[in-house]
Amino acid sequence: MSVYHLESQDVFESTIKVSTLTVVHFSADWAAQCAQVTEVLKELSKLPEVQASGIKFYVCDAEKLSEISLKFMVDSVPTVIFFQNGCQVERVDGADASQITNKVKKYSIDKDASDAVIPQKTLEEELKRLINKHKVMVNPTIRGFESIEDVAKEKSWNIFP
Structure with a gap:
């Protein structure tokens, strides 16, 4: 070249x-x-x-x-x-x-080299990475809440110290 x-x-x-x-x-x-x-x-x-x-x-x-x-x-x-x-x-x-x-x-x-170093992630690997990214993950629908704001209003959940 x-x-x-x-x-x-x-x-x-x-x-x-x-x-x-x-x-x-x-x-x-x-x-x-x-x-x-x-x-x-x-x-x-x-x-x-x-x-x-x-x-x-x-x-x-x-x-x-x-x-x-x-x-x-x-x-x-x-x-x-x-x-x-x-x-x-x-x-x-x-x-x-x-x-x-x-x-x-x-x-x-x-x-x-880029193909060898950076393999294509599967959907399952990406989901595991996202789930394990933080120690606590709140799903507002578990206890019947409509939104994360409703969870925050619940006194038994202390998610905003």
Whole structure:
């Protein structure tokens, strides 16, 4: 996987509308930090969990596509904006490689590991979890009460100390 270049506004608009995370790096040729951020994105694109998640990385020339830069308030380069379903979900202003990496990893999923770690709960397991969540569970219909307020009015029940 690699980092792709966005050449037009139409391509940009269609690129950010996908449901998977799209990472767009607004850069300029004259800024040395932009080259560093591009290298970070190239390395991130090689990670197995990032590839499994379908995250795509793009570079957008902030000066060439100035309308897009204005629309997303890109005041300085490098700026990395994270899009999902056409909406901005995260943003990193500046060449903060650790922050960019953390945000990408936050959205990346190792699908094989997630299936193994988080099994689908059955209805019975979920009910047991809910029942055992609190020490006392009051069922107002046991003694013929209409609501929990009626239970609270009953002097033999001290549920609101």
